[in-house]
Amino acid sequence: MSGFNKVVASYDEALAGLADGMTVMVGGFGLCGIPEGLIQKVKEMGTKDLTCISNNAGIDGFALGMWLENRQIKTMISSYVGENALFEKLFISGEMEVILTPQGTLAEKIRAGGAGIPAFYTATGYGTEVAKGKDTREFDGRNYVLEPSLTSDYSLVKAWKGDTMGNLVYRMTARNFNPMMATAGRITVAEVEEIVEPGELDPNNIHTPGIFVQRLIKGSFEKRIEQRTVRSA
Amino acid sequence: MSGFNKVVASYDEALAGLADGMTVMVGGFGLCGIPEGLIQKVKEMGTKDLTCISNNAGIDGFALGMWLENRQIKTMISSYVGENALFEKLFISGEMEVILTPQGTLAEKIRAGGAGIPAFYTATGYGTEVAKGKDTREFDGRNYVLEPSLTSDYSLVKAWKGDTMGNLVYRMTARNFNPMMATAGRITVAEVEEIVEPGELDPNNIHTPGIFVQRLIKGSFEKRIEQRTVRSA
Amino acid sequence: MALNREQIAQRVASELRDGYYVNLGIGIPTLVANYIPEDIDVMLQSENGLLGMGPFPLDDEVEPDLINAGKQTVTAITGAAYFSSAESFAMIRGAHVDLTVLGAFEVDQNGSIASWMIPGKLVKGMGGAMDLVAGTDNIVVTMTHASKSGQSKLLESCTLPLTGVNCIHKVVTDLAYLEIHDGAFHLRERAPGVSIDEIREKTAGQLIVEGEVPEMRLG
Amino acid sequence: MALNREQIAQRVASELRDGYYVNLGIGIPTLVANYIPEDIDVMLQSENGLLGMGPFPLDDEVEPDLINAGKQTVTAITGAAYFSSAESFAMIRGAHVDLTVLGAFEVDQNGSIASWMIPGKLVKGMGGAMDLVAGTDNIVVTMTHASKSGQSKLLESCTLPLTGVNCIHKVVTDLAYLEIHDGAFHLRERAPGVSIDEIREKTAGQLIVEGEVPEMRLG
Numbered sequence: 001m002s003g004f005n006k007v008v009a010s011y012d013e014a015l016a017g018l019a020d021g022m023t024v025m026v027g028g029f030g031l032c033g034i035p036e037g038l039i040q041k042v043k044e045m046g047t048k049d050l051t052c053i054s055n056n057a058g059i060d061g062f063a064l065g066m067w068l069e070n071r072q073i074k075t076m077i078s079s080y081v082g083e084n085a086l087f088e089k090l091f092i093s094g095e096m097e098v099i100l101t102p103q104g105t106l107a108e109k110i111r112a113g114g115a116g117i118p119a120f121y122t123a124t125g126y127g128t129e130v131a132k133g134k135d136t137r138e139f140d141g142r143n144y145v146l147e148p149s150l151t152s153d154y155s156l157v158k159a160w161k162g163d164t165m166g167n168l169v170y171r172m173t174a175r176n177f178n179p180m181m182a183t184a185g186r187i188t189v190a191e192v193e194e195i196v197e198p199g200e201l202d203p204n205n206i207h208t209p210g211i212f213v214q215r216l217i218k219g220s221f222e223k224r225i226e227q228r229t230v231r232s233a
Numbered sequence: 234m235s236g237f238n239k240v241v242a243s244y245d246e247a248l249a250g251l252a253d254g255m256t257v258m259v260g261g262f263g264l265c266g267i268p269e270g271l272i273q274k275v276k277e278m279g280t281k282d283l284t285c286i287s288n289n290a291g292i293d294g295f296a297l298g299m300w301l302e303n304r305q306i307k308t309m310i311s312s313y314v315g316e317n318a319l320f321e322k323l324f325i326s327g328e329m330e331v332i333l334t335p336q337g338t339l340a341e342k343i344r345a346g347g348a349g350i351p352a353f354y355t356a357t358g359y360g361t362e363v364a365k366g367k368d369t370r371e372f373d374g375r376n377y378v379l380e381p382s383l384t385s386d387y388s389l390v391k392a393w394k395g396d397t398m399g400n401l402v403y404r405m406t407a408r409n410f411n412p413m414m415a416t417a418g419r420i421t422v423a424e425v426e427e428i429v430e431p432g433e434l435d436p437n438n439i440h441t442p443g444i445f446v447q448r449l450i451k452g453s454f455e456k457r458i459e460q461r462t463v464r465s466a
Numbered sequence: 467m468a469l470n471r472e473q474i475a476q477r478v479a480s481e482l483r484d485g486y487y488v489n490l491g492i493g494i495p496t497l498v499a500n501y502i503p504e505d506i507d508v509m510l511q512s513e514n515g516l517l518g519m520g521p522f523p524l525d526d527e528v529e530p531d532l533i534n535a536g537k538q539t540v541t542a543i544t545g546a547a548y549f550s551s552a553e554s555f556a557m558i559r560g561a562h563v564d565l566t567v568l569g570a571f572e573v574d575q576n577g578s579i580a581s582w583m584i585p586g587k588l589v590k591g592m593g594g595a596m597d598l599v600a601g602t603d604n605i606v607v608t609m610t611h612a613s614k615s616g617q618s619k620l621l622e623s624c625t626l627p628l629t630g631v632n633c634i635h636k637v638v639t640d641l642a643y644l645e646i647h648d649g650a651f652h653l654r655e656r657a658p659g660v661s662i663d664e665i666r667e668k669t670a671g672q673l674i675v676e677g678e679v680p681e682m683r684l685g
Numbered sequence: 686m687a688l689n690r691e692q693i694a695q696r697v698a699s700e701l702r703d704g705y706y707v708n709l710g711i712g713i714p715t716l717v718a719n720y721i722p723e724d725i726d727v728m729l730q731s732e733n734g735l736l737g738m739g740p741f742p743l744d745d746e747v748e749p750d751l752i753n754a755g756k757q758t759v760t761a762i763t764g765a766a767y768f769s770s771a772e773s774f775a776m777i778r779g780a781h782v783d784l785t786v787l788g789a790f791e792v793d794q795n796g797s798i799a800s801w802m803i804p805g806k807l808v809k810g811m812g813g814a815m816d817l818v819a820g821t822d823n824i825v826v827t828m829t830h831a832s833k834s835g836q837s838k839l840l841e842s843c844t845l846p847l848t849g850v851n852c853i854h855k856v857v858t859d860l861a862y863l864e865i866h867d868g869a870f871h872l873r874e875r876a877p878g879v880s881i882d883e884i885r886e887k888t889a890g891q892l893i894v895e896g897e898v899p900e901m902r903l904g
Binding site for chain 4: 029030031032033055078079080081082083088091092098100102103104105106107108110111122123124125126127128129130160170171172173174175176177178179180207223224225226227228229230231232233
């Protein structure tokens with residue numbers, strides 16, 4: 001299907017059009033389920049003044065940690081950044097704006113952005129710093145905060161398999177933020193472990209339908225582990 | 234797993250506690266993906282004054298059409314009821330209150346109910362009768378309507394397979410409203426075509442995790458077709 | 467001569483582009499699927515939870531679990547995906563569908579549309595129509611230009627309960643293709659053999675005719 | 686004697702009931718999984734997208750795609766399910782999780798909790814903690830009763846940035862099990878050998894002691 005072949009041949013093509021000052025969502029939880037090749041490419045491109053929306057900020061020297069080193073991020077929207085010393089430094093020094101957002105609220109803001117919901121109420125964060133400057137309202141005797149949605153110019157997501165039409169499936173907990181970010185990108189680029197032909201993925205079990213995906217590239221993944229924790233036999 | 238065995242042996246047990254005046258969500262789109270045995274049982278129980286939330290209202294004499302005949306519904310919340318002559322009669326005569334709700338807004342209100350979101354904004358219905366009496370607000374130059382969420386006392390859903398722990402998968406377009414309703418029920422009862430052992434469903438492809446399901450029953454299904462439409466070979 | 471249903475569908479089909487995700491409403495819009503140009507591919511979205519809707523099934527392929535938004539039995543093409551109603555309307559509301567085609571009772575010169583209710587007469591509900599008109603800028607409304615008794619359906623202001631306000635920009639009727647902007651209908655094409663005078667006569671809302679108005683090319 | 690981390694976890698484990706879906710935070714809460722009574726089953730929810738978390742993997746089972754919310758490699762039990770972060774927090778925010786256990790820097794007599802930030806010193810973010818405390822009524826906070834320098838963490842009013850307001854009803858410390866309601870800490874159990882006086886001394890918020898306060902039973 002000519003018009004539905006989303007496969008691109010190079011990272012250049014995958015990220016064509018990405019420019020300084022844009023908003024970029026990056027999938028993953030810690031180092032699990034991150035689009036490694038796309039992150040590396042953005043580092044090489046040196047794109048600057050990015051607003052980056054990602055649950056975490058990588059680790060020193062790897063993943064989004066590379067964008068930090070390169071000073072490519074102007075504003076970071078995350079829920080947890082504890083794994084990254086450079087991050088704390090840039091934050092505390094004011095070199096980078098940081099908008100800490102509760103994890104569930106972050107996930108819902110991104111889902112809402114993809115689903116055409118401009119804002120929603122949540123009890124999360126009511127009465128805390130997160131609610132400062134935001135509208136609040138009582139429903140049924142409980143207080144809620146109005147949270148606006150998030151969208152992106154580019155969403156960089158990582159999937160397990162993708163067919164050429166952009167249908168995606170994720171694996172285990174590498175799913176995390178990727179499906180919502182795929183829906184919220186003006187241009188969504190999916191980096192996958194394997195590209196398959198249409199029909200090879202079970203239509204009943206597509207996690208992200210191809211309508212949300214503009215470009216698809218086969219990546220290769222190091223899959224670094226942050227906290228290798230084992231038990232003895 | 235003792236505490237996680239959701240299987241009940243009878244429809245009596247499946248619907249134990251259902252009482253007059255309660256709010257009941259019923260899955261399905263037209264006659265596709267409806268919990269046939271549970272609907273039949275509620276008809277037999279004669280439970281009255283129900284607020285019924287379902288995309289459609291069945292057809293004359295079958296599915297929710299039986300609850301209409303039995304005058305069991307006080308208020309019906311649906312998006313489309315064109316298949317049912319008795320429905321129109323009860324509506325126009327005022328015997329039954331009807332809250333017509335746009336299909337996407339209905340789906341989202343139910344999802345929100347299950348997800349702890351008390352209300353959200355949508356552009357759908359702005360400037361129409363649907364928005365009457367509701368708060369509106371402008372975001373980015375466009376007008377939106379505030380829609381409160383929906384929850385139920387009982388959600389009656391239909392799935393293809395369920396494991397004994399309540400994990401569910403749906404089949405083709407019989408999924409429709411069932412997954413959201415499963416999340417929005419104080420008590421969610423799932424009627425399935427087949428009960429399997431835990432581990433038989435792929436954990437990567439569970440459509441409704443068991444946390445949302447309180448009771449599970451094996452049903453048998455007629456699967457009546459509303460508009461049999463074929464092409465010639 | 468006024469177009470028949472098939473010809474209206476044919477004209478709408480020329481709005482399709484390769485790679486479009488398209489939602490087709492019930493009635494004439496459904497027929498558009500029969501006129502997709504051979505050199506392009508489109509994916510049909512059915513709001514009950516299917517992307518990649520195929521033709522009606524053969525008699526021995528009929529599957530009760532697989533229907534379209536009109537409750538008709540259908541098939542799914544290779545590369546299709548099933549999903550819930552919430553996900554389906556996330557696609558629609560989130561503006562991921564490239565083109566929506568739907569019918570209407572009335573459209574007015576400000577782009578408002580009435581398509582779901584005739585008070586005291588017809589109470590079927592809006593289904594997904596309100597979400598569809600709110601979800602994309604690219605909507606084509608198909609309808610007859612006037613009722614059988616000759617009453618225009620292209621009005622200054624809709625008289626029936628609205629489906630959406632200021633959202634329609636393209637209308638294909640049995641007489642014409644018109645665009646709506648700046649508070650007026652702009653006549654862009656005439657059905658073959660239909661005069662501008664006839665269109666003018668059957669358009670109650672403000673009609674703007676600029677320059678030569680070509681005849682439609684069908685198929 | 687004050688409880689150690691394992692004993693705190695043990696005491697929390699007695700709050701578990703057969704059939705509970707449970708979210709365990711990072712640190713002491715994670716240890717609770719080691720003390721689930723043998724006659725009951727619970728399902729552990731990990732907010733990064735797993736229901737049915739199992740023990741840490743054997744060395745040759747380690748799987749980078751399968752981690753918990755603390756980014757540790759884990760396993761999944763039979764009957765587990767994976768899902769997105771949005772679905773995970775739909776479970777949490779929608780009050781489908783029966784019990785949440787999490788750590789804190791401070792808790793006050795009105796049930797407010799501070800657990801995510803020490804201004805100018807520690808900037809890690811709240812992760813899922815704000816959602817978790819907003820999502821269920823049944824929360825157990827685990828913490829030491831006082832800092833190493835002896836400063837109470839059970840306060841009249843939290844001094845650090847809050848994670849949630851008026852949401853905590855149960856606290857297990859190294860010295861006691863307390864319930865919070867009506868603007869006060871209610872002492873329910875003492876750690877074995879710990880005196881009421883010591884607890885009183887290390888509780889800065891209002892402490893109510895009614896009747897005989899039994900010693901905890903561990904395991």
